[in-house]
Amino acid sequence: MNSRRRFIYTAGLAVAGLAAGGIPALAAPRPRAHTVQAGDTLSEIAARYDVSLAELKRRNGLRNDVIRPGQRLTLPESDALAAVVAATAELRIQRGRWRHVVVHHSAIEDGNAAAYDSAHRRRGMENGLAYHFVIGNGRDSPEGGIEIGPRWLRQLDGGHVRNATFNATGIGICLVGNFETRRPSEKQLATLTALIDWLRADAPLGARPKFTVHRWVDRNHTVCPGRYFPSVRLRLRYA
């Protein structure tokens, strides 16, 4: 298999509610565990956190549905994130290397990881797709799905900013869309925050990467990820 063309598609995330005024709400961080209360059943807990009963049991090594008050259950990652977690577990990651998460928009509504990979190669980038992850908008890849780029699978520097330090230490995440003309969708934001939450708290990086966006790194050169992307809200969330 040609690893250069290897992209992993994952399913989208469950959708959080709309905030007042129709602005997409940022999904609250998903709890990582649930302590069983008297009267809880396993199927109710699975429904409450929108996870499958089978996955909840698998994750906790349960052979049947019997649970007891006070028992602590680990909750599975979101569906969109599951493939990223699995792929990353196979990688050797240099501890402390990834110190930033840099968010981009693609500035066009078409495309996916494969299309941007071709475009970046045509522009002379020998490692192709400049980002580590691409989050789809439902047009050429699933809305809110994550595509894992070869640069993440091979742990290569990104090529997503003009700054060599940030390319060497920044995880590049691109959301498909032009956020100079519209907001990212709720599903895209839910997946993005799930991915960043995981990268900051649970991924085996040996460091907690800081959140930033392209235009804060390449000042005066770009509007990326666009005026309708909630850059400031996310900076506050990850402060």
Ligand SMILES: [Zn+2]
């Ligand atoms: Zn950008």
